[in-house]
Amino acid sequence: MRRTIVTVAALVVLVSPGVLHAWVHEGEVAPDFTKNTLAGPPWTTGPAVSLGGYAGKVVVLFLLGCT
Amino acid sequence: MESDIHQYYDSNYPGQVVVLGADLFNCTPSQLGNSFAQPTGATYPLLLNAATSTGGSIWTLYGERDHYVVISKQGIVRYQGNDRWPYGQGYHLDEIRGCVDSLVSAVVGVGEGSAPGVALRVGPSPFRATVTITLANSTGRTLAARVTVHDLAGRLVATLHQGPAAPGLTTLRWDSRDREGRAAASGVYELRATIGGTRLSRRIALLR
Numbered sequence: 001m002r003r004t005i006v007t008v009a010a011l012v013v014l015v016s017p018g019v020l021h022a023w024v025h026e027g028e029v030a031p032d033f034t035k036n037t038l039a040g041p042p043w044t045t046g047p048a049v050s051l052g053g054y055a056g057k058v059v060v061l062f063l064l065g066c067t
Numbered sequence: 068m069e070s071d072i073h074q075y076y077d078s079n080y081p082g083q084v085v086v087l088g089a090d091l092f093n094c095t096p097s098q099l100g101n102s103f104a105q106p107t108g109a110t111y112p113l114l115l116n117a118a119t120s121t122g123g124s125i126w127t128l129y130g131e132r133d134h135y136v137v138i139s140k141q142g143i144v145r146y147q148g149n150d151r152w153p154y155g156q157g158y159h160l161d162e163i164r165g166c167v168d169s170l171v172s173a174v175v176g177v178g179e180g181s182a183p184g185v186a187l188r189v190g191p192s193p194f195r196a197t198v199t200i201t202l203a204n205s206t207g208r209t210l211a212a213r214v215t216v217h218d219l220a221g222r223l224v225a226t227l228h229q230g231p232a233a234p235g236l237t238t239l240r241w242d243s244r245d246r247e248g249r250a251a252a253s254g255v256y257e258l259r260a261t262i263g264g265t266r267l268s269r270r271i272a273l274l275r
Contacts, residue, residue, distance in 0.1 A: 023130045026145060030138040033123030035089070035114035043100030048122075049087075049112060051138070058076075058084045058170045059138040060163065062068050063091055063117075063130055064103060 030059075071160055072167075073111045080171045083140075089117035089125045091132045133158070137166045145170060146193060161219075165255035165272025166193050185210070185262040193272035194243070200227065202237040202262055209233050210263030216241055217257045224251060232262055243273050250275070 024030060032052045039046030051059065068086060076084035088109060090099050093116045104113060118126040129136050130147065135158065137146035146166040148159065169192035184206040190199060204210055212232035216225040225246055227239045241258075243251050253275040260267045 022127070024128060024136070024144045024147060026147060028144050030136075030142050030144050031123060031128045033125055033128065035117055035122055035125070038090075038096055038099050038104060038113040038115055040096065040100050041105070043096040043104070045096055045115060049114070051087075051142075054085050055142060056140050057082070058140055058167055059136075060068075060072055060084065060086045060167060061125075061129060061136040061138065062086060062088045063125065063132050063134045063136070064088050064113075 069107060069109050069111065072163065073109075075164075076167065076171070083171045084167060086111035088113045089129075090115055091118045091126045093118055135159075135163055137163060137170070139170050161255045162193060162253070162272050162274060165270055168255075168270040169193070169272065185265050185267070187258070187260045187262075187267040187269060189258055189269045189271055192270075193274045195274050196243055198241050198243070198271055198273075200239040200241065200258060200260075202228075202232050202239070202260060204232050204234050204237065204262065206263065207234050212237070212260065212262045214239055214258070214260045217259060219255055219257065221257075224256060 030051060032050060034048050034050040036048045037046040038044075068088065072084075073086040076086075088103075088111060090103075090113060094102070096115065099113060099115065103109065114125070118124050120127075135146070135148045136144060139145050146163065148162075169189070184204065186203040186205075188201040188203065192198065200214060202212060202214070204212075209231045212228055212230065214226070214228040215223055216227065218224055223246070225241060225244065227241055228237070245251050251273060253273055255270055255272050258269045258271055
């Protein structure tokens with residue numbers, strides 16, 4: 001029984017997003033990234049942009065999904 | 068995002084604010100265009116393959132889908148909604164706008180009839196318990212000053228100072244309590260200061 005509880009607890013910790021993902025926190029330097037943009041319509045892959053390219057501007061990053 | 072943030076700041080603070088939409092599900096261009104860009108009318112940049120590690124996985128760096136992060140002009144994270152689970156609960160427009168407002172107007176005082184010699188500085192914003200307000204009086208003479216906090220409907224929430232502001236800096240603090248001593252709710256508030264006839268205001272965001 002005790003082993004089961006420990007195993008379940010370990011699994012919960014392992015699948016916790018906070019453990020898997022070292023997400024940034026307020027006050028930290030925003031990690032840079034480079035991604036291609038969506039162009040169109042017609043929809044195609046557009047030019048790449050980097051977060052660093054927006055230095056001097058306030059960036060609102062919206063993490064959307066596609067369902 | 069399109070009208071509330073992107074178009075709003077394009078109109079009010081042209082060239083100062085950029086909205087980026089990161090597709091964490093790595094859709095193809097046609098999937099993303101047809102399922103998101105077209106229905107929402109988004110004209111801000113949408114980032115493809117945002118959850119792939121090449122070039123940095125925005126998923127692992129910044130958070131899950133439907134979350135929001137505000138990054139200052141200096142590249143510092145000033146707001147993130149990653150703790151608001153489940154999906155779809157991260158869009159708190161007042162908080163996002165309050166944070167962005169504080170960043171786009173962080174250097175120049177926003178006010179009516181502002182004059183050389185007086186300034187209002189506020190920080191941090193957003194804040195969780197206490198915010199510091201600094202009145203700068205470089206006129207060389209003592210001025211009458213009044214500093215109040217209002218909600219966005221204009222109702223008085225708290226009076227922080229009513230009296231003289233000597234030459235130099237006058238530092239005040241708001242402990243996020245209203246006139247009755249109750250904890251104010253999360254949201255955006257307007258700080259108003261009148262210093263020697265000059266009126267200054269600044270929006271601040273309280274996060275509980």
